[in-house]
Amino acid sequence: MSFKLNIITLGLLAATSGVSAADFSVHKANLQGLKLDAYQCKSCIGEKRYQGELQLSAGWAENNDIYSGNAFGDASDGLRAAMDADVRYRNSGYEANVQAHQLGLENSYVHLDAGRSGLYALNLDYQLLTRYDSRTQTQLWHNNGLLLPDSAIRYLDLQQEREKVGLGLVAQYGVMQAFINYDHEQKTGNRRSSLVAPRPVNFALPVDANTENLNAGLNISGENWLSELAYNGSFYRNNIDNLSLPYLPDVYAATPDNDAHQVSLSGQYMLGRGTVNGRVAAGRMIQDGDLIQVSGNPLQSWDGQVDTLDARVGFSNMLSPRWRVNGQVDYSERDNKSSVWEFAQLEFDNVSGAFKQNVPMDIERLTYKLHSSYRFNSQYRLMGGYDRKEVERSYLEREQTHDDAFWAKLNVRALANTVIDFGGRYENRSGSVYNAVENISIEENPLLRKFYLADRERQAVDLKVNYVPLSWLTLDLNGYYAKDDYAKTIIGLTESTDYGYDLQLGMQVSEQLHLYASASQQWIDSALAGSQSFSSPDWYSDVADEFINLGAGFTYSGLLDDRLTLGGNYLFSNSASDTLITYNEAQPYGDYYSYNHSIELYGRYALSESVGLKLSYQYERYYDTDYAQSGVNSIPGLITLGELNHNYNAHLLMFTFSYLLP
Numbered sequence: 001m002s003f004k005l006n007i008i009t010l011g012l013l014a015a016t017s018g019v020s021a022a023d024f025s026v027h028k029a030n031l032q033g034l035k036l037d038a039y040q041c042k043s044c045i046g047e048k049r050y051q052g053e054l055q056l057s058a059g060w061a062e063n064n065d066i067y068s069g070n071a072f073g074d075a076s077d078g079l080r081a082a083m084d085a086d087v088r089y090r091n092s093g094y095e096a097n098v099q100a101h102q103l104g105l106e107n108s109y110v111h112l113d114a115g116r117s118g119l120y121a122l123n124l125d126y127q128l129l130t131r132y133d134s135r136t137q138t139q140l141w142h143n144n145g146l147l148l149p150d151s152a153i154r155y156l157d158l159q160q161e162r163e164k165v166g167l168g169l170v171a172q173y174g175v176m177q178a179f180i181n182y183d184h185e186q187k188t189g190n191r192r193s194s195l196v197a198p199r200p201v202n203f204a205l206p207v208d209a210n211t212e213n214l215n216a217g218l219n220i221s222g223e224n225w226l227s228e229l230a231y232n233g234s235f236y237r238n239n240i241d242n243l244s245l246p247y248l249p250d251v252y253a254a255t256p257d258n259d260a261h262q263v264s265l266s267g268q269y270m271l272g273r274g275t276v277n278g279r280v281a282a283g284r285m286i287q288d289g290d291l292i293q294v295s296g297n298p299l300q301s302w303d304g305q306v307d308t309l310d311a312r313v314g315f316s317n318m319l320s321p322r323w324r325v326n327g328q329v330d331y332s333e334r335d336n337k338s339s340v341w342e343f344a345q346l347e348f349d350n351v352s353g354a355f356k357q358n359v360p361m362d363i364e365r366l367t368y369k370l371h372s373s374y375r376f377n378s379q380y381r382l383m384g385g386y387d388r389k390e391v392e393r394s395y396l397e398r399e400q401t402h403d404d405a406f407w408a409k410l411n412v413r414a415l416a417n418t419v420i421d422f423g424g425r426y427e428n429r430s431g432s433v434y435n436a437v438e439n440i441s442i443e444e445n446p447l448l449r450k451f452y453l454a455d456r457e458r459q460a461v462d463l464k465v466n467y468v469p470l471s472w473l474t475l476d477l478n479g480y481y482a483k484d485d486y487a488k489t490i491i492g493l494t495e496s497t498d499y500g501y502d503l504q505l506g507m508q509v510s511e512q513l514h515l516y517a518s519a520s521q522q523w524i525d526s527a528l529a530g531s532q533s534f535s536s537p538d539w540y541s542d543v544a545d546e547f548i549n550l551g552a553g554f555t556y557s558g559l560l561d562d563r564l565t566l567g568g569n570y571l572f573s574n575s576a577s578d579t580l581i582t583y584n585e586a587q588p589y590g591d592y593y594s595y596n597h598s599i600e601l602y603g604r605y606a607l608s609e610s611v612g613l614k615l616s617y618q619y620e621r622y623y624d625t626d627y628a629q630s631g632v633n634s635i636p637g638l639i640t641l642g643e644l645n646h647n648y649n650a651h652l653l654m655f656t657f658s659y660l661l662p
Helices: 007-016 066-072
Strands: 050-062 078-091 094-103 108-116 120-143 146-173 176-196 200-221 225-238 243-245 248-252 258-271 274-287 304-318 323-336 342-347 350-357 363-375 380-393 400-412 418-431 456-470 473-485 491-508 513-530 539-558 564-583 585-606 611-626 647-660
Touching: 066 120, 066 146, 066 611, 066 647, 120 176, 120 200, 146 200, 176 248, 258 304
Parallel strands: 146 243
Antiparallel strands: 050 078, 050 647, 078 094, 094 108, 108 120, 120 146, 146 176, 176 200, 200 225, 225 258, 243 248, 258 274, 274 304, 304 323, 323 363, 342 350, 363 380, 380 400, 400 418, 418 456, 456 473, 473 491, 491 513, 513 539, 539 564, 564 585, 585 611, 611 647
16 A cells, blocks of 8 residues: 655654654655645745835826816826835834825825834824815905905815824833824815805805824733723814905804813723623813904803713623623713803894893713624524613703614524525604703794604614525625604604615626626605794605615636736716605705716736736716706806806726836
């Protein structure tokens, strides 16, 4: 009987021979016939100190609307270039990583971290985010806090850019770990805004603000416990002061500077099959900016202060190998200690002669959660729970509300190649007596119920199915339905339904060809009741929102001696909102409609094991129309930013050179 000598055979020989000596060294093992490639670590660097990939991209963009920059990463027209990187370095316990994405465009980031495992780590981050709205025309021009009317129409871009730089350090000594992180963000640009002076005016509000965040703390861990003491601070400074017109000062109040501080202590303890965790945090928010001086205002500046207290305790326990129980209690308190003063009252734009104090609103929340999961066998698993949220507010129409929710979910794996999740949820909100508060809502209809305070009953169901009928075919389906009923509301939101589905299909047709397709739709229908006569309802509104998303794509590899890969993606989205007003007769109020076609085609070619080329093309067709938009001269005496709807075609062609570090 012939056989090959391997490690197991050597062990048997050694066990049965008292005279012969065997060498059990690893290098003496017979590895013949073993597939070593199957046991290699694909993500380990080994002797290689550097590993990763570098990419350089250049291309051409053609568009006539800056809104296309939200899809293409940059709104510039013409030539563009960018760099991507993912590089790792290892050497004798020292580690370093560099990641970059679309560096050179107006939406990009860079991340660097370095250190020694178990000793220290240093990280540096840079991020540039730009959100594009529209190119607009305006007759008001901002100059050092003054909005200057101009007979000539000027053009500017409504966009906001956020540039963030961050630095962090982590140091570890034994069971203790200390950390500190700091970042600075500068936000600049222009955004839509409006004022009344004395007629309505739409204008481009300049944005120039800085936010600094500081996070520091200490972690200590033991064999079955851990804890953390941390501080979080945020500091906001607005570089734009109150805005004025040449004939009217301080017509627009600037966003005030503010600070926020919080100290927290958290921990977790493992006991047998269970764990207990908790957190307590105390904070303070401060705002003390100067106020615009108007007649009847007794304060020069606002001493705003809100103290916060948050606490949480939770547990998780395996009562048996099949039964798990989780519970949690959350407490949150917002104590408003801001300035309280007597102000002259305005009633329907007339001075009443009476004085009333402003009211500092406080809020207190208490939440309970009890969840359980039981596995009957490998085919059935039942989950369920009860949630309760109690909220107490001061100086609001309803001081107390409580929400109760019961939910259950069944996981079924009894059918071959199929996983089914079916869930249901019931919620009910009620509370104290609803009364109009004279201090804050004297001009409101007493029959009005605000939707977040009103009694509400919600019923919801959802179904998730994962089906794999064939080894190369996967189907995922998600359907949901929810209905909110405000049965006791006479004026306000009376009913709302939200339902839809998501469908995904994946096909590995062959080793080289992969196809996918997706479809989703969502419908949101709302019913409202209102009153023109400040009494019982005399008009009604029905709002219907609809969203559609479709997608398909493919990847074909293995062409030209396994060097060429082709791929493509198509996405279509459509959204519509229709409002119908019924007052004596039904009339359409105006609608919103938008659609988007997006196509991407690409090809990747490997020149060698380390050098690759990619050519990609992107196309976007976008259109929207909003009934609320109006032209510059469409309404006499009204100053607007013009029609800000979008209707464009955009193209992007990019060539990418990639290099894989040896």
